[in-house]
Amino acid sequence: MEAPGVLVRQVRKRRSTAEKRLIVEQALEPGASVARVARAHGLNANVVFNWRRLYSEGKLTVETAHAMKLLPVSIEEREVVESRPEEAVTPSCGSIHIELPGDVRISVEGNADPAAIRAVLEALRA
Structure with missing residues (x-):
């Protein structure tokens, strides 16, 4: 009501x-x-x-956003060429500088071993 x-x-x-x-x-x-x-x-x-x-007038057509469009497809046989996996390239230069409270500074130059850096950081955390 x-x-x-x-x-x-x-x-x-x-x-x-x-x-x-x-x-x-x-x-x-x-x-x-x-x-x-x-x-x-x-x-x-x-x-x-x-x-x-x-x-x-031809203006009442299906929305193009929802309409399906078929595209031509062709299949070609190609010879498979085996490729070798590329070796990981390590940068030849670079540096890391870390400054911590208490005048603690860590600098790593060039190619550094990630395991060694990890060990140093873990030692600082302890």
Whole structure:
């Protein structure tokens, strides 16, 4: 029951392009009444007439974002060439400088052994 002065607004259902095309095609069938088709789908006949015009102009097409597109595919046989895994290249130069409280400074220059650096850092944590 509605209170006086309260406006009730119906929410319109948004129809997909496929639904619109289906409704228009039903309205275009021989002997079909646009008003009857519109009422069957809960629409105003003017809406169906508008969709029918868009349909006849070719503007009521499936959204390209949802349409499937087939692309040509060709399969070519190729000779498999085995390749050797590349060796890991370690940088020839570089440096790490770490400054800790209490005038503790650690500097590592060039190629340093990761295990040795890890051992030094673990010793500092202890």
